[in-house]
Amino acid sequence: MTTMNCEEFVDLVTAYLDEELDAGTRRRFTGHIGVCGGCDVYLRQIRVTVAEVGRLPARNLTDRSRENLLEAFRDWSAR
Amino acid sequence: MRSMPEADSQSPGPVLPADDVVVEALRCGDEDMFAALLTAWSPGMLQVARAYVADEYAAEDVVQDAWVGVLRGIDKFEARSALRTWVYRIVINRAKTRGVNDARTVPMTSLATAKEDFDPAVDPGGPLGGSRGADDSVALPQTPVAWPSPEGEILALEVHQHIERALGSLPARQRVVITLRDMQGYSSDEVCAILEITAANQRVLLHRARASLRGTLDRYLTAQSGKEPTR
Numbered sequence: 001m002t003t004m005n006c007e008e009f010v011d012l013v014t015a016y017l018d019e020e021l022d023a024g025t026r027r028r029f030t031g032h033i034g035v036c037g038g039c040d041v042y043l044r045q046i047r048v049t050v051a052e053v054g055r056l057p058a059r060n061l062t063d064r065s066r067e068n069l070l071e072a073f074r075d076w077s078a079r
Numbered sequence: 080m081r082s083m084p085e086a087d088s089q090s091p092g093p094v095l096p097a098d099d100v101v102v103e104a105l106r107c108g109d110e111d112m113f114a115a116l117l118t119a120w121s122p123g124m125l126q127v128a129r130a131y132v133a134d135e136y137a138a139e140d141v142v143q144d145a146w147v148g149v150l151r152g153i154d155k156f157e158a159r160s161a162l163r164t165w166v167y168r169i170v171i172n173r174a175k176t177r178g179v180n181d182a183r184t185v186p187m188t189s190l191a192t193a194k195e196d197f198d199p200a201v202d203p204g205g206p207l208g209g210s211r212g213a214d215d216s217v218a219l220p221q222t223p224v225a226w227p228s229p230e231g232e233i234l235a236l237e238v239h240q241h242i243e244r245a246l247g248s249l250p251a252r253q254r255v256v257i258t259l260r261d262m263q264g265y266s267s268d269e270v271c272a273i274l275e276i277t278a279a280n281q282r283v284l285l286h287r288a289r290a291s292l293r294g295t296l297d298r299y300l301t302a303q304s305g306k307e308p309t310r
Contacts, residue, residue: 010219014286018267020278038222042293045223049293053246053261056239058122065139066117069146070110076150077108 004032009039013046095119098162105153117146120163123263124170130254131171131178141177145170160272167273171255178251220293226300238296245295249288256281257288 004012009032015021016029033040061069095101095115104112121142128138128145148169156165246254252274259265259273271281 007219010290011286014282014289018282020282041223041225042220045226045293045297046289048226049289049296050261052238052242052296053257053289053292054264056242056262058126058262061117061121061125061142062139065143066114069117069143070114072147073108073110073113073150077110 002028003035004028006032006036006039009036010042013043016043017046017050098158101162102153102156102158105150116166120166121146123259124167126258126262127167127255128170128174128177130249130251130258131174133178133181137177137181138174141174142170145173148173161269164269164272167259168275171273220297223297224301226297238299241295241299242292245292249291253284253288253291256284257292260285261289 009029012021012025012029016026021029033043060066096104101112101116105116124142124145125135125138128141129135132138132141145166149166152169156162160168246257249257255274256270259270260267265273267278267281267285271278274281276284
């Protein structure tokens with residue numbers, strides 16, 4: 001089994017997280033984590049980043065826009 | 080009436096009935112159903128629109144306009160894609176048009192071009208990656224140093240502000256992909272369908288966007304730790 005270097009590891013992080021690596025590449029990927037502290041940290045940081053992006057507050061339409069659209073819906077359905 | 084609404088198993092969010100039920104309800108003038116769709120999908124639509132237009136107000140306009148477009152088109156909707164995918168395509172089309180028109184009228188505003196998607200991904204602190212320019216690679220960071228705060232504690236408003244700002248500097252296509260994947264939690268399949276791009280392209284865009292935001296957080300959090308020497 002060939003070893004994986006850090007460049008290849010970084011390139012494959014997203015595919016790894018999407019579970020799109022084939023079994024062999026996945027083994028090399030996880031094997032690299034065991035021997036490279038930096039890439040272990042990198043992977044954790046990517047996970048934290050993804051989680052933090054997911055926690056950004058989302059807003060919805062303003063009440064006014066919503067009212068406008070509901071009114072547009074009533075007009076449209078009365079067509 | 081159908082008995083039980085089918086859960087949308089594709090991704091998180093409020094449970095809506097299956098597409099055929101929703102479409103039929105809209106065609107029959109079911110205002111509650113329309114209201115439920117507005118509640119469920121508008122936040123994601125606003126975030127997506129924001130990738131193409133200058134500010135929140137423009138995004139709000141675009142989303143309103145898109146919903147009117149949905150009503151105009153729903154009678155002809157043929158379910159060749161998921162309803163949500165079709166709705167997102169409408170909002171993205173309108174947002175792109177609005178973004179281009181706004182850029183034309185505002186001097187000094189540069190148009191986002193596809194070229195930006197292929198600039199080397201920014202992962203600051205990565206001189207090791209300097210020699211690499213391949214389209215599908217992200218600059219290798221310097222040996223990453225663990226962030227000072229445990230994962231659960233970096234919820235500070237400041238972190239959110241840094242992320243928001245970093246999102247604002249991403250090329251539109253990267254921003255749309257990370258918005259749909261990581262903010263809205265949609266599957267890669269759905270994102271590919273919405274944007275009509277390949278899985279490989281979707282992954283490159285997501286990869287670059289995440290690497291860029293990680294770089295932003297790294298700069299911020301590493302600077303924070305620099306203020307308080309740990310040893």
